[in-house]
Amino acid sequence: MFNLTGDLFLQAIVSGVLLGGVYGLVASGLSLIFGVLRIINFAHGAVMMLAMYATYWLFTLLHVDPYLSILVTGPAFFLLGMLIQRVVIEPNRFAAEHNQLLLTLGLALFLENLALVLWQGDFRTVRPAYAGASFTLGEALVEVPRLVACGGAVVMAVALFGFLRLTDVGKAIRALAEEPEGAMLMGIDVGRIRAVAFGIGAGCVAVAGALVTPFFYVAPDVGESFNIMAFVVVVLGGMGNFVGALLGGFIVGLAESLGATALPGSLKQLVVFALFVLVLLFRPAGLFGGGRGR
């Protein structure tokens, strides 16, 4: 069952870390939305999937490089996120907690199957000239697009962190996450900030989507696995804990790829789910604390 020789082990670590960065960015968006709106967004993966299709169509029809397309998809999905929040989420702000959860579930079902209706279930790929580029690091193979995805995700997450710390809008977002009533009393336009936070979350996951398309596939249900991974990461890192989300991303990426090396078939997913259940049961506030469990 276990065949962890040195080379495979090193390779698993490299792959895990590289994918972990992307999980971290996806989860950061999810965590931000949870922190401000107090909802677990089931539609997060579906938004990522839409962004991947946007990247695919820009590449296929207009020959726009996937990385360059972020300049378009990032802002566009920020606006889409704000629109979704305004039209679907905000009117139900006072609905019961489980109904808000079901709302995002309905949104996920709608978006995913809209994609299925529009573009069928075929796997599509975006393969720019550099898609196959790679180099070796010791005994491990490093694929350049995966390295770029991880680097880009970390840069984006750090930029977001800076934005939350340094700008007025960022400070308002943090204030709202910490103390909603206090924020309102201080004259913060909480409705607008909620929309902005949801928009940023959507923007983050759109960037993550664009970053993975050069080495992933695009299909209507592609967001599901990322969505579940992001849940695991966010719970691991602590709901609403931003730095925790990034660190959690690396932990889950490593757990998944080490699991894939050690276990046959798709049993690697078992490792991730087991980790998820264990953390939910025993550390619901996250490994690093600071999150809001239960």
Added chain:
Amino acid sequence: MAAEVAGGLALGLLLVAPPFLPPYFLEILISVMLFGYLGAAWNILGGYAGQFSFGHAAYFGIGAYTSTLLFLRLGVTPWLGMLAGGALAAAFGLLAGYLSFRYGLRGPYFSLVTLAFAEMLRVVAVNTKAVGSSLGLVIPSREAAPIDFVFGGKLPYYYVILAMTLGAVWITRRLERSKLGYALRAIRENEDAAEASGVDALGMKLRAMALSSFLTALGGTFYAQYFAYIDPSITFGPAVSIQGLLQAIVGGAGTVLGPVVGAFVLTPVSELSRAMIRGRAGVDVMVYGLVLILVISFLPNGLMGWVRRRPAPGRS
């Protein structure tokens, strides 16, 4: 009075009309009943106890696989296999429930952990050769043998699922007026207050869990016998979990008839949307998503909740 007459008429139609229906409508009616049944089973835990499971596929799958494996490998009739599957599912439900409730998982956290349990079972089924891995299991077609839960034609299956659904509705009605039912609703409204007034929240929630998972597993066996084919993603996939809760939410969670009413609305809506946009997979689920959003936004207590709030005609 008017409600009783309407209910009696509806029940009479459900009993008498199906032999005269064209096959296509009979199939739709079987779907309505199966989904209504799954909704009713989910409703006990989700609607009455307020514990929103996103992982009832786990119990559905355990039911389908247990009876099918017992039948294929040992020749045990699925009528008995059904009970074995129900017992196994209830045991798994109690284990999952004990872990989740014992460690205080509430609200969305409970939903997430149930989803994870179901997904774990799916992954295990996909990777286990002994249960057919991702190819699934086929129940070979044979002569009709009612003793082995195999019938010629669809009509007998209809009456089986009708009986199961009526049974689930009856159990829900009994539950609603029982001590357990009152305790569950108290827990749903405010668990801490319920505990403070002496309700054994953990024990009550576990009872709801066991009943809900047992009933869901029976639905899994019915599915396996009716379609004669099961695989991990059909039985353990998230779609099954969503189907059950969808019927209950749309019809009215925490009401006796809500899940069945939901199924009578949702299934025709899905059939219509499929007929309107032909040859495109996903239309029906897309519409489900839209309906879910609209119901939460405009009828947060489902159709039954909406009916209840309106004064009865002629009585205002």
